[in-house]
Amino acid sequence: MAWFASALAFLLAALVLGAWGLAGPGRWSGAGALAVVHLFAIGWLSQMMLGSLIQFVPVLTARVLILPRLALPGLILCSLGALALAAGFLALEGWPTGILLMAGPVLLGLGFALTAAMLGGTLIAAQAWRTQDGAMLSLALLALPVLWGTGAGMAWAFEGATWGAALLPDGLPLHILLGAGFWLTLAAMGVSYRLFPMFLIAPDGGSPLRRAALILAGIALALLMAGLGTLLAGGNPWPLAWACALACTLATALYLAEIRRIWRSRRAPRPEVNMAWSRVALAFLALAAALAIPALTWGGPWAEAAVFLALVGWLSTLTLAQMVKITSFLTWIQVFAPLIGRAPVPMVHDLTDARAARRALALWVGGVATGTLALAVQSPALFETATLALLLAALLHGRELIAIRRLRHLSDKMRPAKMPPMILPQSDRSFDHDIPRPASA
Secondary structure, eight states, X not given: OHHHHHHHHXXXXXXXHXXXXXXXXTTTTSHHHHHHHHIIIIIIIIHHHHHHHHHHHHHHHTSOOSSGGGHHHHHHHHHHHHHHHHHHHHHTTTOSOTTHHHHHHXXXXXXXXXXXXXXXXXXXXXXXXXXHHHHXXXXXXXXXXXXXXXXXXXXXXXTTOHHHHTTTXXXXXXXXXXXXXXXXXHHHHHHHHHHHHHXXXXXXXXXXXXXXXXXXXXXXXXXXXHHHHHHHTXXXXXXXXXXXXXXXXXXXXXXXXXXXXXXXXXXXXXXXXXXXXXXXHHHHHXXXXXXXXXXXXXXXXXXXXXXXXXXXXXXXXXXXXXXXXHHHHHHHHHHTGGXXXXXXXXXXXXXXXXXXXXXXXXXXXXXXXXXHHHHHXXXXXXXXXXXXXXXXXXXXXXXXXXXXXXXXXXXXXXXXXSOOOSSSOOSOTTGGGGSOOOTTO
């Protein structure tokens, strides 16, 4: 929950700056836009993904997380690194933020290293690469240090680093593809392969579609690595970049076909709000993948729309939708699991107001559609309007998550006398003993 809370704070910060006019059509080359993008991609999406994997990898591997005490310092370093990097970019426009552009990548690198030690160590110990889901997550974690290296090089290039200057400007599309297409999307795919069958009550297991998507993703990552090497050697990376984009598009199509198969085999007659709105996120993924090759070929509005659909449409919509269920489930486990068999307990979905969650997600999706249109027609005013809608949706979503953690949707009889900590893990092991039992227990 601490990772989730930090990520939501970064999301709000990025949207406030975006609504202020620091990002949008015609502004992406500015230092303010770089600050907004990195607050969003690192502070919001990457922290959400790392927090989710800290919870998910032990489930996937059926093992206790290796070095779990690294989670808190990893969170602190990632947060400080994202703040320092954003402040460093703002310094390029005259803000008094000093040498933070140099310090930000260092802090982020340390934070990523600590979390990768936990997650990668657990995957290696469990030999998770032998499974299709674990192999997809392993590919995502392999992309993370390369993503950090290219980003650090370009950031330090602003301060005179010569090797990083070789990545500008042609390395920027490859850096974006590494972040949105490999680190974040492959991790989301690996997690969804396990979560979607669980939430839809569908058969879970490997399939030829998953295997083919995994192979294509591995080929695409190898092509991207080769493209980066060619660029650093002074060659032309674009043929390899286009081949990589094509492989990514095909892998995405196979992933969507696999999710469709899972959906059609479900036994849940009516999907809950998290899965219903995840379908919209999948539609955004399909649109972003369809724009990948035009984005690399023509750039401009094509590239802006593709990246926006990937980060704000696909990844953020999926994350926000699943946060409702995950927060409810973690809260239920923390508060009510110890009472099973000893007292009446609510269902997990009782902790959520589905209508409030639907309203927030509908507003978010409307903001994504409006923002995509604004980028297509290159309208800064329309983009700021879309960002305001996204900001309001994020605030409404945050309010619902707080309500879930505070158990506000339960009756007084079902609500415990002592509430769980909002964010940090509970230090009192006897928490469940302090919950008053109903008279009928």
